[in-house]
Amino acid sequence: MQSQRLPTLEDVARVAGVSRATVSRVINGIRNVDPQLHELVWSAVDQTGYVPNKLARSLVTRRTGTVALVVSDSETHDDDPFMSRFFSDPYFGRVVGGLMSVLRPAGVQLALQMVGADGHKRLVGDLRNGQADGAVVLSLPAHDPLPGMLADNGIPAVLIGRPPEPVPISYVDLDNSAGAALAADRLAARGCTCPAVISGPPDVPASVDRISGFRHTMARHGHAWLPSASGNFTQESGAEAMRSLLSSHPAIDGVFVANDLMALGALLVLRDAGRRVPEDVAVIGFDDSSAALAARPALTTVRHPLEDMSAEAARLLLTRLDDPTTRVTSIIYEPTLVPRQTA
Amino acid sequence: MQSQRLPTLEDVARVAGVSRATVSRVINGIRNVDPQLHELVWSAVDQTGYVPNKLARSLVTRRTGTVALVVSDSETHDDDPFMSRFFSDPYFGRVVGGLMSVLRPAGVQLALQMVGADGHKRLVGDLRNGQADGAVVLSLPAHDPLPGMLADNGIPAVLIGRPPEPVPISYVDLDNSAGAALAADRLAARGCTCPAVISGPPDVPASVDRISGFRHTMARHGHAWLPSASGNFTQESGAEAMRSLLSSHPAIDGVFVANDLMALGALLVLRDAGRRVPEDVAVIGFDDSSAALAARPALTTVRHPLEDMSAEAARLLLTRLDDPTTRVTSIIYEPTLVPRQTA
DNA sequence: TTGTAAGCGTTATCAC
DNA sequence: GTGATAACGCTTACAA
Secondary structure, three states, rough: OOOOOOOOOHHHHHHHOOOHHHHHHHOOOOOOHHHHHHHHHHHHHHHHHOOOOOHHHHHHHHOOOEEEEEEEEEOOOOOOOOHHHHHHHHOOOOOHHHHHHHOOOOOEEEEEEEEOOOHHHHHHHHOOOOOOOOEEEEEOOOOOHHHHHHHHHHOOEEEOOOOOOOOOOOOEEEEEHHHHHHHHHHHHHOOOOOOOOOOOEOHHHHHHHHHHHHHHHHHHHOOOOOOOEOOOOOOOHHHHHHHHHEEEEEEEEEEOOOOOOHHHHHHHHHHHHOOOOOOOOOOOOOOOHHHHHHOOOOOEEEOHHHHHHHHHHHHHHHHHHHHOOOOEEEEEEEEEEEOOOOO | OOOOOOOHHHHHHHOOOOOHEEEHHHOOOOOOOOHHHHHHHHHHHHHHEEEEEEEEHHHHOOOEEEEEEEEOOOOOOOOOHHHHHHHHHHHHHHHHHHHHHHHHHOHHHHHHEOOOOOHHHHHHHHOOOOOOOOEEEEEEOOOOHHHHHHHHOOEEEEEEEOOOOOOOOOOEEEEEEHHHHHHHHHHHHHHOOEEEEEEEOOOHHHHHHHHHHHHHHHHHHHOOOOEEEOOOOOOOOOOOOOOHHHHHHOOOEEEOOHHHHHHHHHHHHHHHOOOOOOOOOEOOOOEEHHHHHHOOOEEEEOOOHHHHHHHHHHHHHHHHHHOOOOOOEEEEEEEEEEEEOOO
16 A cells, blocks of 8 residues: 655666766756756656655755744643634734745745744754754744844844844834824824823834834824823733723723724723714724724724735845845835724 | 854764764663663753754654645636635634644644645655655645545545545545535525525535535425526626526525625625615625625624634544554534624 | 765664 | 664765
């Protein structure tokens, strides 16, 4: 039942009546080879049904034709809620789609690498050992040492999202600040007189940028100070923040929330409090996640060109792989406002 | 700048003052080894910062600790709309999440393999060569020869979704027929007197099962015959089908559509025709895709336990890898109705 | 232009 | 128990 041993270079060489080296040359398209033999070899190849063994090849060339998509999984709970949340959000799929749009035409494969806080060392080791030619890194928890480790070890890598701390690694990111400005302008245009803000964790760069961008723009609209509360990006924390905001500043008539999930929580609390959205309080989220669409009323939010960003990340990485001397760069994308029902 | 050559088994052996073989034994946890040396070796390991080279290991063991997620990409357009559609639908992420929930604890990695109609042979070759230990296969176009090729070559594989033609490969699937029955019951319960159906491509198993299940159940509700039209799973084809249905059978007051995308098209046509949904015509889709939620009114549809199915697929594959004599099986899951606004 | 042979870093089969 | 040594399948100097 088990199928036979596969044909190797040696076998092809025997059939073609040439040396292993010649077959290798033909297959790898190296010039210096007699056209006669060239043809001979190829016919031997499909006579034998030969397929090159990538493992063996990679072992010597130190190139795998694969890049790793590293998902840094901070949670360590036993019944890991991270995965279901992370993967079911369109975010993940959009990133993969964007990466693939560049990688596939280039004949490069994608290997998914989830890594917990403990796995960093092993990951770096594996990458150095040639498990993959490079890495695209996603979803970094605050203070994650991974970017630094990658840089220190000279591993070609590109981040999606600015690293928490400055590190000599290329990345693509959204202009979170500009996105927040969009939200601020929208609320201002609606005539909000008492806008507030619900921020995310203070150690996540995206979160910080969103809040500071919002504050800055609101200041330009004459709101020097804003009632604020913070959460940790979960729905429940958003609800909690909204409750606290409502009790300390009942006059609030607009709120910018640093991500959609928290905005969802805020929406629920507003409804329970008898505030109509958007008539009494306008709400704007961030991310344009599936949650935004699912919300009733549908959530007005800020959207990334995530596919484009991911595609560019892939391009950056491939360039770097081709030419290791390529300089570290960053590319920042512009967000757009998705007007739905809440603002 | 380039970091040094990595330590190898040999280096560790030298530091520990033992042979390469012994180090290998210690690292792979083989019993017959003096506790003294055991400790000695481990200290040499982290003194040198040694990390095993998986490539080299796989080359000899013929085991990679990786499974391939094969996405059979039928479309061959230049500006591939398949990818953006496929990856942005939560379907993909849910599958990955389900697989990972089993694979990750087992220490198995996932490699994404997109393969067009041309790539089948190479894919099988790569798999036989040990690129991956096995494969989970997704999204099969009709008449795809891949399952047969996998079976013929003795490649451990599990399909998500019944193969178009019978093949000795394990698979997990949804009881599409039961899902359709749910839809039929719902329409019947609403008191629909003239239910109709929009089917998908006749060569896609899931599509066929859905329609026959619907017909069967409707027959039990006294509707021996149903107006029907068919599409190809795209929104536009759904619209077209609805138009034809409406003109041939204006009395229609309920319609079951074989997937959400087509249902979306149907919804649009109904609105244009001035029919209220669900008051005049009730609509039920299938898949619970993101489109269902995005629809206005939100689409009532039938949902898969896709994460569970995928997790089980991973389990099946792992079992098979452990014990190649495992019998081919299939596991069928029960769908549920997601009542939203259209029925 | 082609062949010979030396690795790439492991594991596995032997003797000792 | 432990250590040589031969694979694993390929690429690549170096020779011819």
